[in-house]
Amino acid sequence: MTVTAPAQVSATETGLNRITADDDLFFKLHSLYPNALVNQLAYRFETRLDRELLEQWHAHLAVSSVARRVRTTRFPIARAHWEPATSTMPLVWSDEPVADEDALDWFLARAQVEFDPESGEVWQLAGAPLASGGTLVTFVASHVACDGGGAMVALTDSLNRLNAGLAPDRDSSSGRLVGPVAGRGRLAADLADARHQLRAVARGVRAARKAKGVSEPARNPRPVEPKLDLPETYRAADAIVQVDLAEWNAVAHAAGGTTNGLLIGLAVGVFGRTGRIGDSAKVRVDIPHSMREADDRRANATTGLPISVDYRAGERADLPTIRAALKAAGLAYRNPETIPPIQHLQPVQMLLPKFVLHKFARTAKAPECLCTNMGSTAQQIATIGGHRATDIVMRPVVNPGPIELFRGIEVGVNFAFSHDETTARLVVTGADPDRFPTREALQDVIAAEFAAWGLTPRFW
Known part of the structure; x- marks a missing residue:
């Protein structure tokens, strides 16, 4: 994720709901790696939900803020914009x-799922009964159309309306945030937006020059060896871990840290135990942070706060140091002069043709350690038509792909944390084929790191 730079023109400045630099990046990457980046909400109920109830929820989602499509423009420089979806x-x-x-x-x-951002087929709802008598439900959405915060807006509003017995309606629901359909004045609007973008480019270049001495924590190069004999298509190893919330909080407090600090400390420990880095290495950890505001019309409104964390083989991460690093990173990203130059150049990025961005994307690197803390927000959407979920998790998805792609972009580990009143849940993805060839291999490393902290993991 990237921060929306101060030079970026707002999505609504020229009337239409223009896509942001993050939206533009995800949209262009979609054409190179279709559906590689999606967000998923997963429910497990002890009770039986019927198909009709999910159909009713589906009808609300179909007019929500996630039901949007990208409307491109042939006019040079002017940005594409969002309109209500034409297909579901x-x-x-x-x-x-x-x-x-x-x-x-x-x-x-x-x-x-095969999504299509230009028609609006960018999300899917699915359900199935459990053999034990419960129900599984999942909502999946393309990252082009929403980040985690954007998904929460649509999900919360649609479930509130469903549970209140209201009828689906775009104008009185979150769907009103998507924006108008371009009419006869579209050419004039595109001309105006092109002028705004040129000014944004100029401001961004000036800001980047002022911040040219600012840098971010470096990531570690991925060792070539070992290289396991694995199938050409690789599925990242995924695990869902549960821990008693009281136990989690007690361990964090005893170590002088916070929930965020313990999450990051565990992730760094798991990453280090794979042998991908050596003792005393500094691990770059990226922490998504929502920039979403009330009635925000953006699809993606998330910044990434990078910090550097020391890894000591055989030792636990230092939580007070992590806490201080998080505070410093948050303060740095509030000041344009301490934001790295690349962030200020987002308006320039939007002018790059798709083939140029594809060239950069093929050599780009993924986060080596990504930690997302959603806290208790998922509990706002835990009830569907009177049925309360026993378990609910949200996670960024890494879908299967060519094994050499995973090796080339050097993916590491992703941790997504959430909790309810009694239970902490972590969705862990190990996406390095030669360190996490199987789910069992990932679970073994997780179990060892949790044991070092005195935590008792329960795996799904």
């Missing part, structure tokens, strides 16, 4: 019960 993917319902032990695999399979 139907509910996927399975009458075949899923075995309880196969719930995680069912969720993973449902995340592989």
Whole structure:
């Protein structure tokens, strides 16, 4: 994720809901790596939900703020904009019960969806009964159309309306945030936006020059060896871990840290235990931070705060140091003069043709350690039509792809944390094929790191 730079023109400045630099980046990457980046919400209920209830929720989502499509323009420099979706993917319902032990695999399979941002087919709702009598439900959305915060806006509003017995309606729901359909004045609007963009480019270049001495923490190069003999298509290893919340909080407090600090400390420990880095290495950790405001019309409104964390083999991460680094990173990203130059150049990025961005993307590197803390926000959407979920998790999805792609972009580990009143849940993705060839390999490393902290993990 990248921060919206001060030089960036607002999405609504020229009337239409123009896409942001982050939206533009995800949209262009979609054409290179279709559906590689999606967000998923996964529910597990002890009660049986019927198909009709999910169809009703689907109808609300179809007019929500996630039901949007990209309307491109042929006018040079002017940005594309968002309009209400013209097409919706139907509910996927399975009458075949899923075995309880196969719930995680069912969720993973449902995340592989072919989305189309230009028609608005950018999200999908699915459900299936559990063999034990419960129900599995999943919502998956393209990162082009929403980040985690954007998804929460649509999900919260649609469920509130469903649970209140209201009828689906775009004008009185979150769907009103998507924006108007371009009319006869589209050419004039595009001309105005082109002028705004040129001014944004000039401001961004000036700001980048002023911040030319600012740098971000470096990432570690991925060692070439070992290189395991694996299939050409690689599926990242995924695990869902549960810990008693009281135990989690007690461990964090005893170590002089916070929930965020313990999350990051565990992630760095798991990353280091793979042998991908050596003792005393500094790990770059990226922490997504929402910039979303009330009635925000943006699809993506997230910044990434990078920090550097020391890894000591055989030792636990220092939580007070992590806490201080997080505070310093937050302060730095509030001041344009301490934001790295690349962030100020986002308006320039939007002018790059797709083939140029593709060239850069093929050599770009993914985060080596990504930590997302969603806190208790998922509890706002835990009830569907009177049924409260036993378990609910949100996660960024890394879909299967060519194994050499994963090696080339040097993906590491992703941690996504959430909790309810009693239980902390972590969705962990290990996306380095030669360190995490299987789910079992990932779980072994997680179990060892948790044991070092005195935590007792329970795996789905």
